[in-house]
Amino acid sequence: RSTELPEHLKAYKGVWVFIEHDRGQVHSVSWELMGEARKLADKLGVDVSGVLLGGPNDPLENYAKEAYAYGADHAYIMRDPVLQGYRNEPFTKGMTDLVNTYQPEILLLGATTMGRDLAGSVATTLATGLTADCTELNIDGRALAATRPTFGGSLLCTIMTLAYRPQMATMRPRTAAMPRRDDTRTGDIIRKDLGLVETDIVTKLLEFIPDANRNTVNLAYADIIVTAGKGLKNADNCKLVWDLARVLGAEVGATRAVTQAGWLEAERQVGQTGKTVRPKLYIAAGVSGAIQHRVGMESSDIIVAINTDPNAPIFDFAHHGIVGNAMQVLPALTQAFRTHLDKRVRKVA
Amino acid sequence: MHIVVCIKQVPDSAQIRVHPVTNTIMRQGVPAIVNPYDLFALEEALRLKDQFGGRVTMLCMGPPQAEEALRKCISFGASDAVLVTDRAFAGADTLATSYALTAAIRKISEEQQVDLVFTGKQTIDGDTAQVGPGVAKRLGWNLLTYVSKINEVDLDGRSITVERRAEGGVQRLKTTLPSLITMLEGTNEMRFATMDDMLRAARVPVRKWSKDDAGIEDITKIGLKGSPTIVSKVFAPKPRKERAEMQTVDDGVNVNDVCLNLLQKIFTT
Ligand SMILES: Cc1cc2nc3c(=O)[nH]c(=O)nc-3n(C[C@H](O)[C@H](O)[C@H](O)COP(=O)(O)OP(=O)(O)OC[C@H]3O[C@@H](n4cnc5c(N)ncnc54)[C@H](O)[C@@H]3O)c2cc1C
Ligand SMILES: Cc1cc2nc3c(=O)[nH]c(=O)nc-3n(C[C@H](O)[C@H](O)[C@H](O)COP(=O)(O)OP(=O)(O)OC[C@H]3O[C@@H](n4cnc5c(N)ncnc54)[C@H](O)[C@@H]3O)c2cc1C
Structure with missing residues (x-):
């Protein structure tokens, strides 16, 4: 198999982080990833972007400001009523469209129930490599070297995607340190429309039942x-x-x-x-x-x-x-x- | 109702050892088992079959020995089994695996239309949780991951309502059939095999499909060739440089001193 990056994929630039949020809160893993993305981007000499998908009631612009504070240069914002509350179908379409339009070389997501659900669908749609549940991210040459424990942690393996873009990985919450926040950092916003209406989407979110002990076990x-x-x-x-x-x-x-x-x-x-x-x-x-x-x-x-x-x-x-x-x-x-x-x-x- | 349950045969990781010198997995003598997470998918499928009648077809991609894992599932009550096995599948990552499984599901669906596909949450070896989403995407079916409960299936109305584990709570989702479900662990308890099913499991032929039987024409999409990810390095975790600073409690006499000592160390470092 070829390990050479085809010419048309060489234009893919920059490191993206999917910013996961739900009911008014960004999942901390997104900021942990932002810290890692910053380090990767600095090694590559490219920019970091946060990707925000959400509905009319989600304060996406506020999240974007937080993203800059944690290291992002840009924020991609896609706002649509059908993106209120996570569902696989519209989020997959939104994320895939953004990637195809703006072409990042690396796309990182949290290894949460949302991140893993979305990452698997997006990677399959884009026909690219996805490394799961990583504990360490690095750059080797110009490519992402994603390390994950295997066989219950008795061994580690480093996985790379050389001939496809973007290079995708999910990272476990709490394996990277929280980056330092710098509220003087700023960035810009790029907006894109999803182009779906509710009747296009088959799966309906009937209700969300919060865990009773959510605040007791953290x-x-x-x-x-x-x-x-x-x-x-x-x-x-x-x-x-x-x-x-x-x-x-x-x-x-x-x-x-x-x-x-x-x-x-x-x-x-x-x-x-x-x-x-x-x-x-x-x-x-x-x-x-x-x-x-x-x-x-x-x-x-x-x-x-x-x-x-x-x-x-x-x-x-x-x-x-x-x-x-x-x-x-x-x-x-x-x-x-x-x-x-x-x-x-x-x-x- | 026709349900396909995907299972993987995995090494029993409780018994896996790593070679101390070469840092490779020592698989010799390690028993192969049905991926434990997949049994929750199988049990849920069997419950739907009990309720609606119909058929549960097992599907596995793997080496010829995986036939044993499929027979095990028949002994629990599955109707029949397909093993897709071909040297051309070797070295598959999740993208290539989902391609091969999807082709096989389409073939199975030609015999009798498939309403639901079940997978486990993840495996205990590759552990990616990516194959379910991949297959759903390729089939163009609705994806329901981390399902903790099936509330309702309406076979005539072609709809299904489930509870899905999310961060900080549970989503209740309603969608249409056909769908793909990845089943959360601990959500049900596997039934005991009946004598009838055990006898049937020994007799029923497990169908073995080559890549051609599974209807796969494009060999650049399967096995190592169809896999974008490359394992570049396998290594052992670094041991910590120094051992812990130790104190010993002698039969309880100095237990208070030991604790005060510890506090001093913690609060000065
Ligand atoms: C696929 C797989 C996944 C797993 N995932 C996890 C996981 O996520 N988390 C996890 O924890 N394990 C996991 N395990 C299990 C893991 O291998 C161990 O079996 C488990 O962590 C052991 O738990 P333990 O230390 O409490 O018990 P034990 O191993 O039984 O250890 C008990 C310890 O207590 C000490 N002890 C005895 N009496 C006293 C006393 N009076 N005072 C003080 N110390 C005493 C003993 O010396 C011993 O060291 C997993 C295993 C497998 C195969
Ligand atoms: C240590 C290790 C690390 C790996 N890391 C990656 C990685 O980061 N990215 C990547 O793309 N690949 C990776 N792979 C390859 C990957 O394990 C294989 O592609 C494998 O065939 C399927 O993935 P999985 O075991 O992670 O299954 P999962 O996606 O965790 O499995 C989910 C469910 O899909 C079904 N399923 C999975 N495999 C089969 C099968 N062969 N037949 C039938 N049903 C099946 C089962 O129901 C299972 O419960 C890794 C492999 C190993 C051994």
């Missing part, structure tokens, strides 16, 4: 997480993790062994088949540190592990290790943090 963006592993022995002992989390204002995480045992809800699972997290502090109690768990939390700023086994794999990548019984250490740690935080509060007051 693991991916928590600053502090205390995670329960199977070493806690039973569901009752998970209370010790909750106690510590309450004192720290932290979220509670779980390994798959724990969610499968039904000790904690599935939404709390951290790892390859759960959430990717990058808190400032991650405390793992009774967690062995299996590779599938590690890939979901290893970019945390500080990792503390409590485990009875001095040879547990988690000590190979934790920053601070305590060899000991979690049922003893957790209450003591809760007390120590409580005292410490009380002192701080008193000092401020």
Whole structure:
């Protein structure tokens, strides 16, 4: 097969980020991607653009301003009543038209239920390569080198699309750092019409049922997480993790062994088949540190592990290790943090 | 009702090991299984068949050994199975895979019109979740991904209503048949195989289609040739440079000191 870029595709220039938003909020993965897009574009010496599709009630121009602050030079805006609320069909048509008209060389989307749904359809329509669920993006030569974990994180592979454009990739939320915001940055807006009417679209969005616990479990963006592993022995002992989390204002995480045992809800699972997290502090109690768990939390700023086994794999990548019984250490740690935080509060007051 | 369920045969990843020196996957002796996510698709299809009658046809692209995975599905109650197998398919990425599967679905539909195609959410090896959207696009059918529940199918009115997992909530969508559904995991429980179906699974011939049987003429669209993505490098993750700073709790005597020590370290670094 040919790995040469055909002449007619050489005109494709610039790095695009699909800005995912829903009910008044941009998904943070879009800004994480914007930061990565900026780095890629600087290496290539090209511009970064944010792509915004939405309905009459969506504040797309405000999102565009945020996009500039996070590194975009341009914003493509497509506004149409049929783009109110995500649906595959009109979004695929809109995105595909924009790509065909303005020809970006790289198109990045979040590896979310929206991003993956859209990316798969767009890549097939454009007959180009799409690398899924990446954890690292780079430039090799002039091409995108997209790296993703395989076989549960025990190996990584780098995938490239050489002879087709655009080069597409989806990236996992929380694998790239949030870029710094610079509100002095500005950019311009390019508008395009979709050219569809509601009767053209077969699929109807009947309703949106928000998750009841949406605001209670926000693991991916928590600053502090205390995670329960199977070493806690039973569901009752998970209370010790909750106690510590309450004192720290932290979220509670779980390994798959724990969610499968039904000790904690599935939404709390951290790892390859759960959430990717990058808190400032991650405390793992009774967690062995299996590779599938590690890939979901290893970019945390500080990792503390409590485990009875001095040879547990988690000590190979934790920053601070305590060899000991979690049922003893957790209450003591809760007390120590409580005292410490009380002192701080008193000092401020 | 005629439903096609796509399944992939995958190595049981719980048993995969990476060679410590060569950094390659050691597949020898690793059992091949039906991609676990695909069983949720199969169960949902079987429930529709229980309700409406009709036929569930299994479809897989893979090496000849994948026949075993298809038989497994028949033992759960699927009606029959097609294995598209040809050396020309080797090295396919998701674009080429969706092309081959789409051709086969069109062929199957010639025998009896297909109303629904089911796939799993994703596989446990390639793990891209791209094949479902790709097939739907190529068929020109409505795509319903991450479906957690089928609310209603109206076979005469040719419509279907489902719940779809989205970020922060669930979308309820209504669309027309034919559609392609990618089924979310954990949404149902696979039934037990009955003795009758197990016996039938052993006897029913799994149809093996070459690329020509599947009606594929353009060989530049399949296998390695039809795949825009190129795997340029496979490597092991970098180990962290230093091990954790360790402290040990001796039988509970110094547990408070250990914790205070830890706090000091955390708050000074
Ligand atoms: C395809 C696939 C996907 C997966 N995805 C995920 C995923 O997303 N997330 C995930 O977490 N896992 C995932 N897993 C499972 C993973 O391989 C591990 O099995 C799991 O992470 C182990 O959980 P654990 O550490 O809680 O339990 P265990 O491995 O059983 O470890 C328990 C640990 O507790 C220690 N311990 C025992 N007693 C005590 C005590 N009194 N005090 C302190 N420590 C004690 C033990 O020494 C041990 O290290 C996946 C596996 C597969 C095959
Ligand atoms: C480690 C690794 C990484 C890869 N990364 C990429 C990548 O980033 N981009 C890319 O384009 N390709 C990639 N591939 C190639 C890709 O795995 C193959 O194209 C594969 O044939 C289908 O993709 P998938 O396994 O990701 O399936 P998914 O898209 O995750 O599968 C979704 C559903 O489609 C159905 N399905 C998938 N494959 C078949 C089949 N052969 N027969 C019948 N039904 C099927 C199943 O119902 C399945 O549940 C990768 C492969 C490997 C091994």
